[in-house]
Amino acid sequence: MAGLAKGLAVLEAFGPETPRLTISDAARATGLSRAAARRCLMTLVEAGYLAFDEKFFTPTPRVVRLGAVYAEAVPLPQLAGPHLLALREALDESVSLAVMEGDESLFVARSEVSRVFSAGVRVGARLPLYASATGYVLLAGLDENALDAYLERVEMVACTPRTIVDPGRLRERIAQVREEGVAVSDEELEVGLFALAVPVRDSRGDMVASISVSAAAARLDVADFRDRCARVMRQHADQLGRQL
Amino acid sequence: MAGLAKGLAVLEAFGPETPRLTISDAARATGLSRAAARRCLMTLVEAGYLAFDEKFFTPTPRVVRLGAVYAEAVPLPQLAGPHLLALREALDESVSLAVMEGDESLFVARSEVSRVFSAGVRVGARLPLYASATGYVLLAGLDENALDAYLERVEMVACTPRTIVDPGRLRERIAQVREEGVAVSDEELEVGLFALAVPVRDSRGDMVASISVSAAAARLDVADFRDRCARVMRQHADQLGRQL
DNA sequence: AACTTGCGTTCGGATAACGAACACATGTAT
């Protein structure tokens, strides 16, 4: 069913940089012909997922129902909820749950603290695996073949001066994460952003997700922060893993 | 594009009660033929939105990306975020933002407190308009014709003994909400659940959403709770409205 | 004013979706 795949691609073409699209915009973003994009957009309007004002198409709240399907149907995000809340309270920092999705880490649940400077990551956000604490953890869960393939495949572009762009160094970092059971990202994704991540492994020992904490680097001492967070994070991650 | 509409219906067939579906399940839930449902499911697997284990289909994290489209592209949920966080901190209660979607109120953003008994509503959850505080508020935003049509159209089924099932009584309640600017739901949706909601109106004065607070009825005195919350909720709702 | 560029829309032809019919497994009554 080609129409379905194309329609979903069109829907995913909307995002932070492209909150409203014309027919031609959508065609360009998806690689479809204008005619095909038009058919998709029209259908999505008819189905209630998009609004149209004679010029631009914009997503309607209805798409939220689509996203909720995962949180409602899959155990992981449901079971993770209370742990994220508890961690947020314990650490007084924003906490996230991410899984590997393609070559990115995808945030599927989050519990935020109220801060003036809050990180821009939200549920649905994606980060490169090679440039985030959560990504290091998820990569550490791959077997050697899969990791080799990833390192071969992916093109690493620097997000900040500290971003790891060398496959060899990334491999070292991942080895370190495997050993220590915690990943640290100190301004490797974004200047001023510090993050800590731990693995969530299911009862079979397979990596299924990563719990992470992020905070403004200026606000904290790295070693202190790590000592304060790592243990309780690992406790919750392990407990969550046992529930899966 | 019939295929697209059908595929989205199939995807929405997954939910809390139906976390995994066979081909026949999906066909039943959507009214499609088994063959058509199969084609949709196969395509959704190919596109990465569903996983298939030779028997059951389940949603993958990828669908989260679809839902995020709304939060990423539309101003309302983005601007609401900080207000919800601030309200949560101020009231120490879970706070939600809901909009009208068809004949239901749809939760599009939420900020939760860590509690042993936390309400089951999450982002993406839907409640009947006639049985929730947030619903009363949203209905109060309709003009007379639209409200008449709604009362005519909808079939009100009691969620609890206190649920309003009489159109006349609902109309009274809505009039009360219009006058007071706050809606109260005391165990009308769920036994033991108390909720308070205020309207969010854009700069033109049109109702666009509702901010609500819910808590276990046992924990609080209704009048106290209302006095404590209503003012600060209205402040944030008004401020949010002005930003739209 | 003539041309270029980009837009949204149309329409006959190619192609993909439809559902009746099929094959298979499982449970149930004879």
Next chain:
DNA sequence: ATACATGTGTTCGTTATCCGAACGCAAGTT
């Protein structure tokens, strides 16, 4: 044990849908 009933997933020829070249239109450019 056998035959039946019911549910499942899959196939294949026909039909209806989706495709994209071609079109008309508006706005900027030469």
